[in-house]
Amino acid sequence: MLINQLAEAEDRFRKGQYVETLQILNRLSSLSDDPRSINLLGETLIQLGMYAEAASAFELHVDKEGAWQAAFLKKAALLYFMIGEKDKAKLYAFRVLTSEPKSPEAAFVLVNLLKSPQDKALVEGLTYNLIESDVPDHLELAYARLGAEVSNERLLPLIRKLAPLKPGDAWLQRLLLAFAREYADYEVLDAIEAELAAGTRAPIRELPLEALFGHDSESDPAVRVVPELSTVFDPEKRQARRTAPHSWGPKLRIGYISSDFMPDHVVMRQLADVLRRHDKDKYSVTLFCNSPWKGGDRKRFFAELGHHVDISDLPDKKAGKEVLRRDIDILVDLGGHTSKSRAALLNLGLAPIQVSWLGYPGPALGLDCDYVISDRTVTPETSASWYDEKFCWMPESYMPNDPTVRKLPADVSRADHGLPADAFVFASFNAPKKITPRVIALWARILQAVPGSFLWMTCRAETAEKNIAKRFATLGIDPGRIIFAESIRSYDEHVGRLRAADLGLDPFPYNGHATTADCLWAGLPVLSIKGQSFAARVSQSQLHAIGLEDLVAADEEAYFQRAVALASDAKAVKAYRDRLDQNRLRAPLFDSERYCRHLESAYRMMADRVRAGLPLEHLAVPMLPARDGDFGLALKR
The missing domain is CATH 3.40.50.11380 (Rossmann fold)
Known part of the structure; x- marks a missing residue:
């Protein structure tokens, strides 16, 4: 009969009849030690706004061993925190941590209460526990305490959870997109693209640099948003x-x-x-x-x-x-x-x-x-x-x-970098945020069309590696054909190893910039594509300045066809590598002395117009005569 009455109390609780629930429980004194009854009593008191009484109810039973003990400790800690009894709240939260070191409930209480400088490291560690929770208050506290530095890989799940809870928070939606790009989170990128196409998501206001990673044209309104600046421009x-x-x-x-x-x-x-x-x-x-x-x-x-x-x-x-x-x-x-x-x-x-x-x-x-x-x-x-x-x-x-600052490259052993000796190796050492869904789909097509080939990449974050490998698998490419380079601190070693690949694949719409220069210095030809914006034309500019502009494809299909053709034409690839070796110290791309003279000419032209009272106009800096021989000697100071 007592069990039936407890079931009736639970039914009244589910119906929101909390006073009636409490009346039934008061008659069940013989079940005062029953965990199910204790939990229902505490939850009923909470619904009635009797937080102190609820805290006491849970506190009376926190020493009972069993499956309910951790739950009672968590609830006692939170309730005492809510009513301002800080010492008891900390006591029970720390007790929770002895059995559940990753408890977000205990972390929530302690992160709020621990203010001493000597607790700083402890609080930071506990704050990361909050990310494992799905409770909005936990997530918002983690966001407030940890910030949203995109370079912090551990914050990705936090932003993924929090952004859908706040669809009207424009800054948080921007962060979601930025984190998704940074860590190649193609599930999120696909979802955002689908929602934008369906009109179920408002356009995301990105920072100017971020917008360049996902938009092709300089005419796109997304790349023309004026950012907030510390000092405003007055035309x-x-x-x-x-x-x-x-x-x-x-x-x-x-x-x-x-x-x-x-x-x-x-x-x-x-x-x-x-x-x-x-x-x-x-x-x-x-x-x-x-x-x-x-x-x-x-x-x-x-x-x-x-x-x-x-x-x-x-x-x-x-x-x-x-x-x-x-x-x-x-x-x-x-x-x-x-x-x-x-x-x-x-x-x-x-x-x-x-x-x-x-x-x-x-x-x-x-x-x-x-x-x-x-x-x-x-x-x-x-x-x-x-x-x-x-x-x-x-x-x-x-x-x-x-x-x-660059050493002249020397031939390197593929075995030293985990690369197959005889296979054709494509390479991209660009950041994952440049590897858009369109880019990775095109690269997957290339790998499918060149059996036995490999793609050599680099990622600073393990999450990005996993996401890229997963995406290639979804596109029908064995993840074993995607080789991730080991992290190398030495810039010289990094540039030196690039020579072990056969052909660099340039991303779009944001090209490799310094990355392309590193590849070309190392003697690695880079295949690029004509772009529709400054950021999408940088590799073309560099290829032009080193005499390899014929490696710029007109569009994505031409890029695909050229990559596939070069993978089966060792003679053509070698010819490109030889041209890079010949032009490295002859062509303008790495000729800093020549560049400086052109830059000084540009400054003189600017100054001459202002001093003459002439209006602004586009300026074309005259080209110096071509060098007779290489500029190697000019590097010696």
């Missing part, structure tokens, strides 16, 4: 800046703004030797450095490049004053819309000529910029309508490369 002030009185000296004063002035940064592997080679008799160079790098021989590093001004700890207005103090003639931003950039300084109107170059492959949206340094491949005349600034076309490629 009316542009002409005032350009016509304001300015003291021109005997030397052109060039200022470069960057967060990447560090010896091992990819930007410096492109730019450093160009900076060193500025003619000191004609140009004064100042580096406005936002880099966090404080170690190493900073004094010597910057002494080779120019005058160093640290603005890393300065807000925009104070940093702007540092620029104004130097009376800069041409201010060049090297970051654009990239992470930790200080491009917004341009909106303070700090120099009569302001330029965007190198860091961001697209228009200077929302920035007071006069010119973008480019070339006719990445920004043909047909692109002009999508840019507010004018083009300054370099005669060969807009991208410089520092040959002095």
